[in-house]
Amino acid sequence: xxxxxxPLLITLVVGLFMVVGLFVxxxxxxxxxxxxxxxAIIIRAFAAVLGVANLARISALRIARRERDWGYQxxxxxxxxxxxxxxxxxxxxxxxLFGIGEGSLFNDLYLNIYVPMQGTMFALLAFYIAxxxxxxFRVRSLEAGLLAVxxxxxxxxxxxxxxxxxxxxxxxxxxxxxxxxxxAKRAILIGAALGAIATGLKVILGLERNYLGGx
Amino acid sequence: MLPxxxxxxxxxxFTLAILSFLFRDNPVYKTAEHLFIGVAAGYYVALEWQNxxxxxxxxPLVGAGDASPRWVLLVPFVIGLLMFSRFVPRYAxxxxxxxxxxxxxxxxxxxxxxxxxxxxxxxxATMVPVIATENVPWFDPADPSGPSAINNLILAIGLxxxxxxxxxxxxxxxALGGIAKLGIWFLMLSFGxxxxxxxxxxxxxxxxxxxxxxxxxxxxxxxxxxxxxGLFVVGVAVxxxxxxxxxxTGGGMGAT
Amino acid sequence: MGLGExxxxxxxxxxxxxxxxxxxxxxxxxxxxxxxxxxxxxxxYDAIERVPPxxxxxxxxxxxAASLPELYPMTLTAIEQCFRRNLKIVGFCLWPGGPPLxxxxxxxxxxxxxxxxxxxxxxxxxxxxQEAVMVMVGASIRDAFPADFNGTPVASMPVMHGIQNFSxxxxxxNISAGYPGTKEWVQQVGSRFRNALxxxxxxxxxxxxxSAPEYYAYVxxxxxxxxxxxxxxxxxxxxxxxxxxxxxxxxxxxxLAHVAIIAFIILGNxxxxxxxxxxxx
Numbered sequence: 001x002x003x004x005x006x007p008l009l010i011t012l013v014v015g016l017f018m019v020v021g022l023f024v025x026x027x028x029x030x031x032x033x034x035x036x037x038x039x040a041i042i043i044r045a046f047a048a049v050l051g052v053a054n055l056a057r058i059s060a061l062r063i064a065r066r067e068r069d070w071g072y073q074x075x076x077x078x079x080x081x082x083x084x085x086x087x088x089x090x091x092x093x094x095x096x097l098f099g100i101g102e103g104s105l106f107n108d109l110y111l112n113i114y115v116p117m118q119g120t121m122f123a124l125l126a127f128y129i130a131x132x133x134x135x136x137f138r139v140r141s142l143e144a145g146l147l148a149v150x151x152x153x154x155x156x157x158x159x160x161x162x163x164x165x166x167x168x169x170x171x172x173x174x175x176x177x178x179x180x181x182x183x184a185k186r187a188i189l190i191g192a193a194l195g196a197i198a199t200g201l202k203v204i205l206g207l208e209r210n211y212l213g214g215x
Numbered sequence: 216m217l218p219x220x221x222x223x224x225x226x227x228x229f230t231l232a233i234l235s236f237l238f239r240d241n242p243v244y245k246t247a248e249h250l251f252i253g254v255a256a257g258y259y260v261a262l263e264w265q266n267x268x269x270x271x272x273x274x275p276l277v278g279a280g281d282a283s284p285r286w287v288l289l290v291p292f293v294i295g296l297l298m299f300s301r302f303v304p305r306y307a308x309x310x311x312x313x314x315x316x317x318x319x320x321x322x323x324x325x326x327x328x329x330x331x332x333x334x335x336x337x338x339x340a341t342m343v344p345v346i347a348t349e350n351v352p353w354f355d356p357a358d359p360s361g362p363s364a365i366n367n368l369i370l371a372i373g374l375x376x377x378x379x380x381x382x383x384x385x386x387x388x389x390a391l392g393g394i395a396k397l398g399i400w401f402l403m404l405s406f407g408x409x410x411x412x413x414x415x416x417x418x419x420x421x422x423x424x425x426x427x428x429x430x431x432x433x434x435x436x437x438x439x440x441x442x443x444x445g446l447f448v449v450g451v452a453v454x455x456x457x458x459x460x461x462x463x464t465g466g467g468m469g470a471t
Numbered sequence: 472m473g474l475g476e477x478x479x480x481x482x483x484x485x486x487x488x489x490x491x492x493x494x495x496x497x498x499x500x501x502x503x504x505x506x507x508x509x510x511x512x513x514x515x516y517d518a519i520e521r522v523p524p525x526x527x528x529x530x531x532x533x534x535x536a537a538s539l540p541e542l543y544p545m546t547l548t549a550i551e552q553c554f555r556r557n558l559k560i561v562g563f564c565l566w567p568g569g570p571p572l573x574x575x576x577x578x579x580x581x582x583x584x585x586x587x588x589x590x591x592x593x594x595x596x597x598x599x600x601q602e603a604v605m606v607m608v609g610a611s612i613r614d615a616f617p618a619d620f621n622g623t624p625v626a627s628m629p630v631m632h633g634i635q636n637f638s639x640x641x642x643x644x645n646i647s648a649g650y651p652g653t654k655e656w657v658q659q660v661g662s663r664f665r666n667a668l669x670x671x672x673x674x675x676x677x678x679x680x681x682s683a684p685e686y687y688a689y690v691x692x693x694x695x696x697x698x699x700x701x702x703x704x705x706x707x708x709x710x711x712x713x714x715x716x717x718x719x720x721x722x723x724x725x726x727l728a729h730v731a732i733i734a735f736i737i738l739g740n741x742x743x744x745x746x747x748x749x750x751x752x
Contacts, residue, residue: 003308007315014316018323022331022663030610037607038271038614039291040320041600043313045267046295048599052256053299072249079253080260087261091269096216100265101621102574105216110258110571112226115536117251118568119424120233122537126421126728127237129414130490131483134735138743143403150407152733155414158703160504161726170507171359176408177687178360183373184405186337186688187398190374191381193333200326203318211318212311237487262567266596270618280624324602324659332658332694340692360510409684411729412701416541416680418728419702421494422721423540429498455484 008206015204056080083109150176220436227432227440230424231447238451239458341374343367373401478742486735493731497723504726506719511690512707515675515697519552522641526667527559527630529608529640531656532576534648535568538679542646544705544718545677546576549644552712554584554591559630561640563595563616565604565651570596570620589628596620601651602659609637609664637664637672642696646677653678653686657694677704 014036021033059073059080086106090099100106139148156162157173202208232247272292278284294316300309345368347353354363379391380398387395432440522528530549534542553560562577564570573594586592595616598604607615612634618624625631633639643660647653653676666672673696676686680701689695699708702725705718 003311007311010312010315011319011322014319015323015326018320019326022327034607034610034614035287036320037600037603037610039288039294040317040603041267041598041607041615042272042288042291043295043298043317044599044601044603045263045272046298046313047317048263049260050298050301052260053302055252055256057302069245072245075246075250076253079250080257081253083254083257084260087258088264090261090265099621100261100571102571102578103216106258106261107571107574108217108222109254111575112222113229113254114251114258114568115539115572116226116230116424116427117233117247118255118536119420119539120230121248121251123417123420123424124233124237126417126494127487127490129417130732130735131486133414133732134481134486134739135483137736137739139740143399146400146403147407147410148736150404151410151414152736154408154411155729155733158411158415158700159726159729160506160722161730163507164504170509174360174509175366176404177684178691179366179369180373180401180404181408181684182687182691183370184377184398184401185685186341186370186691187374187377187381187401189333189337189685189688191378193329193337196325196329197334200322200329203322204326211314238484259567262570262597263599265622266570266620267599269622270616271598275617320603321601324606328602328655328658331662336662336692336694337688340688358510405684409681412680412684414729414732415701415703415725418494418725419541419680419721420537421728422702422724423717425494425498425724426540426717426721429495 004212007212008209012204012206015200019204052080079113150180220439223427223432223435224439224443227428227436228443230428231443234424235447235451238454341371343370345371372397377401478738490728490731493727494724496727501720502723502726504723506706506710506722508707508710509704511687511698511700512704513697513711514690515677515699515704515708516552516711518642518673518675518696519549519556519558519644522556522558524557525559527561527634527640528553529612529637529643530560530562530573531565531643531645531647532562532569532573533565533652534646534679535566535572537568538648539572540717540721541679541702541705542648542677543572543576544702544716545699545708546573546646547580547716548705548708548712548714548718549646549677550576550580550592551583551714553644554580554586555712560592561595561612561630561634562593563608563612564597565601566648567597567599570594574620589623590630593625593628593630594620595625602655605651605656605659606663609660611636637666639667640672641667642673642675644675644677647682648679649682652676653682653689653695657689661694677708680704 017033017036021029024030056077059077062070062073063077083106086098086104086109087100090101090104090106093099095101096104098104098106137148139145153169154173154176156165157169162169162173199208203211229247232243235241236244272288274280275282275285276288276292294313297309298313300306343362344351345364347364351367352363354365355361360366376394376398378398379394380387380402382391382395385391428440428444519528530546530553532546550560560577562573564573577588577592577594581588581592595612596619598615600607604615613625613631616625619628637643637660643656645653645656647656653674656674660672661674662671664672674694675697676695677699678686678701680703683698683700683704686695686698686700690698699705702718702721705716706722709716709719
């Protein structure tokens with residue numbers, strides 16, 4: 001009962017409360033709903049910390065067991081604890097060494113370790129997309145041809161060089177974005193919305209229970 | 216807090232460390248990658264502490280300043296703590312209560328958002344004139360992609376054809392097959408447009424990194440920037456030559 | 472192996488090198504191609520121009536470092552436009568990586584206009600809750616964000632006086648990299664809340680180029696009042712505000728990169744067809 005039925009009941013009550021709340025503009029109901037949204041913010045924060053705690057646990061185990069490439073876990077744990085201590089200790093110790101504000105060491109490390117590395121990891125995709133365009137983009141059917149033509153027209157129309165090649169290229173690109181692209185994306189949005197409503201209702205009503213995991 | 220030249224040099228070195236992956240996976244890249252994961256995780260926890268736990272939970276709970284304590288916040292506090300029961304296999308089932316609450320809340324929000332924000336408004340937006348009226352011309356050459364009867368007609372046909380393609384309860388044969396085929400063509404035009412925009416996005420990211428390496432770093436830390444980048448280029452060139460030689464003699468691995 | 476076949480199975484690192492050389496050309500020899508402003512970018516600019524001076528806007532910076540090159544220039548330009556019109560900015564983030572970037576953008580632009588933190592603008596920081604935060608901002612932003620990024624209570628800040636929710640602001644400027652972002656703001660807030668003029672809250676979106684094609688449906692339906700898509704959108708916006716920023720400078724490189732990709736697609740298909748015919752023979 002406590003392991004299965006109670007969680008399903010919680011999902012039902014909370015889900016219905018959120019949906020019905022849209023239709024009930026009564027002050028106390030709205031206040032209750034708003035309070036509940038505040039709880040969701042707090043609980044999500046615990047979930048985030050849970051994820052990081054799990055990461056730290058797995059890294060520590062890898063070091064303890066001297067698994068393959070365990071040495072790389074040392075900068076991982078070092079970076080994790082350094083940032084955590086610098087940021088959290090700001091509650092009790094003074095800036096700029098501690099705390100998360102502008103000019104703090106935490107802020108400097110974020111802007112000069114996290115930002116460049118995350119930016120560069122995504123920037124690598126520029127090269128891989130070129131490689132994929134050369135090796136894998138093959139026009140072997142009418143549909144693939146339509147995709148290629150649309151891609152070329154939009155790629156040229158959206159950048160300044162397109163207007164130099166042909167005056168009307170930007171207008172053609174705009175037309176593709178606003179008419180056929182709009183039609184297809186709207187169809188996907190409507191289909192996805194119907195799917196989201198169906199799945200959401202299935203979850204709320206307990207017909208979809210995968211999120212609970214096994215017994 | 217630290218000197219600007221030191222910070223930008225750190226920025227540049229980590230950028231080059233990640234870029235080294237383009238040649239081949241290597242220990243410098245792996246070390247930088249793991250450091251990044253650790254810094255990101257530690258940053259996230261510190262931010263949650265300072266921006267969520269403190270102002271939204273702890274301070275209202277204990278009544279910081281002149282406010283009276285809000286004991287009702289003990290409920291989300293306990294529910295949040297229950298999440299950590301996952302670390303103890305015997306009591307891991309307690310985390311289902313927290314999960315159920317979150318899943319129910321966000322399922323409810325998703326239903327409302329999808330229905331109100333997407334379904335109704337998008338269907339409403341499709342109910343537009345498909346023949347010329349007072350306010351809607353057949354076609355406006357001054358604004359070819361703007362609202363016009365021809366564009367609205369193409370939009371409506373494209374929408375229904377694309378929706379027909381996603382209708383899998385019946386086999387796509389006969390009339391339905393023909394309409395679904397038209398739907399695929401609209402979808403391909405759309406995916407082509409998305410591909411074009413995706414290419415734009417990827418290159419923007421590279422342009423951003425090059426701006427730091429070529430414009431900002433040499434400006435703030437001249438000499439150091441050129442030295443580090445020169446070292447990087449020489450390192451990659453030496454590694455390439457060694458790999459080329461080892462391939463010619465029949466050994467070694469290379470990226471394909 | 473003929474030349475065609477060799478080229479087809481070329482080591483991808485050679486392709487990487489070619490691309491790198493192509494995108495380095497404008498750094499050596501800038502071209503300065505003229506930028507054309509699209510309808511959607513013009514609408515973004517006009518939506519902010521319509522806000523009466525002295526009013527307050529919400530700026531939701533929902534992105535992190537991965538989308539910095541596309542979205543940071545948009546953030547800077549939006550803040551510039553707002554401060555020129557003497558608008559107050561209440562900024563916040565639904566992505567954890569956002570607050571320091573928003574801080575940096577505000578700190579970069581504010582001194583040029585003599586704007587003061589807490590009086591003319593504020594960074595409320597990050598909240599983890601996605602759609603729940605969005606709906607809560609609609610009811611009471613002070614309940615969602617009781618303190619700013621540095622922990623200072625918002626009740627003590629002049630910029631937050633009289634700001635309770637969307638009914639006290641004119642427009643929501645959303646700079647978005649994905650989820651949670653523009654789509655969720657449109658779904659949760661667009662239809663449900665009214666602004667200070669009693670209209671559905673106008674939402675303008677600056678988003679990554681990857682997300683932009685989907686949001687044309689929202690622009691067409693009137694759910695978004697303006698859209699900036701990717702670096703090109705950022706450059707168009709910079710042109711309207713009259714700034715020569717990083718987005719404008721990047722458009723030369725963007726142009727050449729697109730031409731290079733198209734050349735690769737065409738060349739790959741020509742070589743692929745040649746190899747196919749050879750195998751068939």
